Amino acid sequence: MKRHVKWLIPLLLIPVLFYGGMYSSSALSTASEAADNPGLALAAVGLFLVGLIGPVVAVVAAIVAGVRTYRQWRRSNGHFSPSERAVNAVRGQREHSSTAAWSQAQALRASLIAREVPPAIRVWEVVPNAGEVMFFDLSADYARYYGRDVQYSQSGGFFFGHPAFVLAGLAATGIGNTRRRNAAIAASQATWRESQPARVVVTNQRLVCHAGGQWLSFPYSTMTAVYPEVDRWTLICEFGGTAEPLLLAGPDAALISVMTVLLTHGADAVAEHPSLQRLG
Structure with a gap:
């Protein structure tokens, strides 16, 4: 029974999310109209989306969990897909070797x-x-x-103009040189x-x-x-x-x-x- 919980829970949530979201949205919408409260209206829209999108998400989650449970059941009973049989054959050959x-x-x-x-x-x-x-x-x-010996070259540049442009050019050159030096050190280890x-x-x-x-x-x-x-x-x-x-x-x-x-x-x-x- 435990292995079915993963797909049963999303399945049971489908009506809860739909009816709960729609009912709550309707109630808040009515309350917001009576109180002329924009916050309640926004909350009503949010709950409406929960009631609309939530069941779709729950259906997808139930299908994915159901497929996984089915596959686990097949494996536990010795039924494998062609790709799984190929992997098991390679693993068996390695273990035998x-x-x-x-x-x-x-x-x-x-x-x-x-x-x-x-x-x-x-x-x-x-x-x-x-x-x-x-x-x-x-x-x-x-x-x-x-x-191994690794060589790298440092780049330089001549920058003129606005001070901000000069500083940006020098910083970019320094960053590039640092990256090349670090890559060379790593490759030489x-x-x-x-x-x-x-x-x-x-x-x-x-x-x-x-x-x-x-x-x-x-x-x-x-x-x-x-x-x-x-x-x-x-x-x-x-x-x-x-x-x-x-x-x-x-x-x-x-x-x-x-x-x-x-x-x-x-x-x-x-x-x-x-x-x-x-x-x-």
Whole structure:
């Protein structure tokens, strides 16, 4: 019954608004004529409009609430529109992908703790280094963290004439320069950039990402810090020198995290790392 209240109340208000507004308007109109009171006449007009427009608004509110209630009833009984079915299908695929990726990462961690080496694969697009073994060919959302140099120009002007005109011109120029400077500062701030889907090949020497139309190599030996957050589906890697930090996100990031921790911290870290313990 509660779900019907939202459309029943506007429906019941229709006669109340109509008859109440019209009756009150008529009564005030009669009183204003008798008392020759413009205020009562104005109030009568207002109540007449309430009686005329109020029911229309109530009808619209009742229809909208009724449609929403009907849709909720259909969803609760498993009846969905084509667009809702499409959204549910995409959501179901994502949930299934996440569940499968989590299970795969759990299985990989367990096998590594047992000192079992995952099977090697071939990735023909990537030329291996000497002694390099490829283990996984995955996908992730790729991004890099950096700022950038931004140039902007300040405009000036020569104003003459009435003092008010000169002051207005100088103020407009100052405002324009301030806006350009603030926009340049915002654009130069360090943030995650180059966000895009990427293919990620995991080897015993490096992570190889196909992003921006090229293969990019991230050797474990150059990593100075790794931040695996498997429950958030992210891995962040920092590097020495001028290389920008790397972000890999998505369901496969959990498995990439397990391998990265193994190959940067050693076999014992797979069992001991606080983030990876959430896979246990």
